Amino acid sequence: MSMYPWLDTLWQGFTAHPERLPHALLLEGARGIGKRDFALALAAAWLCERPGSDGHACGQCRACHWFAQGSHPDFRLLEPFAGEDEDAEAEEGASRKKREISIAQVRALHDFVNLSSHCAGRRAVVLHPAETLNPAAANALLKT
Numbered sequence: 001m002s003m004y005p006w007l008d009t010l011w012q013g014f015t016a017h018p019e020r021l022p023h024a025l026l027l028e029g030a031r032g033i034g035k036r037d038f039a040l041a042l043a044a045a046w047l048c049e050r051p052g053s054d055g056h057a058c059g060q061c062r063a064c065h066w067f068a069q070g071s072h073p074d075f076r077l078l079e080p081f082a083g084e085d086e087d088a089e090a091e092e093g094a095s096r097k098k099r100e101i102s103i104a105q106v107r108a109l110h111d112f113v114n115l116s117s118h119c120a121g122r123r124a125v126v127l128h129p130a131e132t133l134n135p136a137a138a139n140a141l142l143k144t
C-alpha cells in the first residue's frame, strides 16, 4: 500500500527498523507533499499492534481502531486549532483564528509524555505544522 509514491523510499527507510527510529523526527518539505499524512501514518504504524510487512498499520487491531477514532490514549495531535482555546476562538470569530500552537497545548503534553503509556510502551505525538509553535511553546517543548 502506498500513501504517496514519492514518499515510499522515505517510508521504507523509517519503517524497516522501527526500533532504530530516533525519539523525534522533523519532516520538512514543500507544501502539499503529504508531510502531515505521512506523520500520522507513521504514528499509526508505531502504535499498531500488528503492523504489516510494508510497515503500515494493520487498520484492524484495537490500537488502529482507537487511532482512527482519534481516541488512542498514547497519541496526541497538536495543531493550531486543537486544545482548550477552541471556545474562546469561536467567541472571537473566524477573523481572529488561532494560528499558533500555544504554550498551554505544549504543557499539556508534559503529563502525557511523563505518564506511563496505556499500551505496549509506545507513545506518539504529531505536532503540525512545527512552524506554528510560538517561541514560548517551542521552549516548553524543549523542556518536555
Ligand SMILES: [Zn+2]
Binding pocket: 048, 049, 050, 051, 057, 058, 059, 060, 061, 062, 063, 064
Ligand atoms: Zn493495527
